Amino acid sequence: MSTPLQIGLLIFPKVTQLDFTGPLQVFAGLPGAKIHLIWKRIEPVPSDSVLVLTPTITLADCPQLDVICVPGGAGTDDLVNDEETLDFLRAQATNAKYVTSVCTGSLVLGAAGLLEGYNAATHWSAMQYLPAFGATPTRTRVCVDRNRITGGGVTAGIDFALTLVSILTDRKTAETIQLGLEYNPAPPFNAGSPDTAPPEILALAKERIAAMGARRGDAINEAAARLNQPA
Template sequence: MTNPIHIGFLIYPQVTQLDATGPAQVLSLVPGAIIHFIWKTTDPVPTDAGFAILPTDDFDSCPDLDVICIPGGLGQGAIMDDQDVLAFVRRQGEQARYVTSVCSGSLLLGAAGLLTNYKAACHWLLRDRLPDFGAEPVAERVVRDRNRISGGGVTAGIDFGLTLAEELAGEQAAKIAQLFLEYDPCPPFDAGTPEKAGPELEATVRAMVADVSL
């Protein structure tokens, strides 16, 4: 009988849903995995894509997690100093087997004091903020440093999910998940990093989030 593996994602208002739902879909295929979407209440939580996610747990009902994952999102600035959120993340992070993030979620791990002297990934727009929290930024889609595993921006969450699936259940299980999900990306454009996209597109994207505070 497979032991349960409790994997929790913090879901907050204006979270980037793919940061959470992408790896959650991958990790749901790990034998024994139980996925938790967690917020202060179990009321629907609006995402930055315009639809809501229904949490499975609140901070009090959430069990001790084997994996805690913090996704990024446009609403993250509103919780970077939220003591209830930071206390929950810190409490779970101090006992979890793996402390993880996707996109700008690594900054919230840092704000909770969980990335000091660790290497970490982050969305390229915010990667230079990691040293503010004692972390070492790394420009990779997935970064592993001891029991900290972090994914880069948004779509890197799928790569992150497969990496974590291998950690939890082995390479074969991760490959089965990859094949089941037909994860064989071949995008129609090659503009997924600032270096590939060029300065004009980079400036356009920076302008899109110029008023967002994280």
């Protein structure tokens, strides 16, 4: 009997649920995969919406993973300076086949020192923070750089997961999962990227996230300073 593929997705307070539920649904179609939802304790975790999530395993009890994935959300502003979480990611990354993220989860990988010298994707509003961790921002839905695979913002998590499945297995398996999900996007508006959104929509979006951006900038500066402290 073959050993099941161990895939772990970190969940945390104020996670953006679609960042990980998109990939989770893709991974659920992967034959022979064991999927873990990981957090510090087995207790309900509030997302950034009304949805409440339940971890399946703790950081302490998590087995060695083949794939570790960090989703994004406002809660990553706390995680970038959470040593317990960062230590867990560093330990898992040592032997994981793939170290991955979706959206601003890449900032947490960066804060753990796991993206230095790598190209990485993230949400369009967070691109400017990646260089603080030695990463090169890459404007793409999915960025593959050796065993670091990072997805862009939120909905890119589905693209990321299908890409990863094709690497873990083959394209046929990934395409079969895609068909099962009827993932055939045809958005009603061409406003899903700052490159295509009307200027007034982009301005409104930036206005809505301005306060969060200021808080995030402070958190990133603190995380980068701690990461670069002499050993």
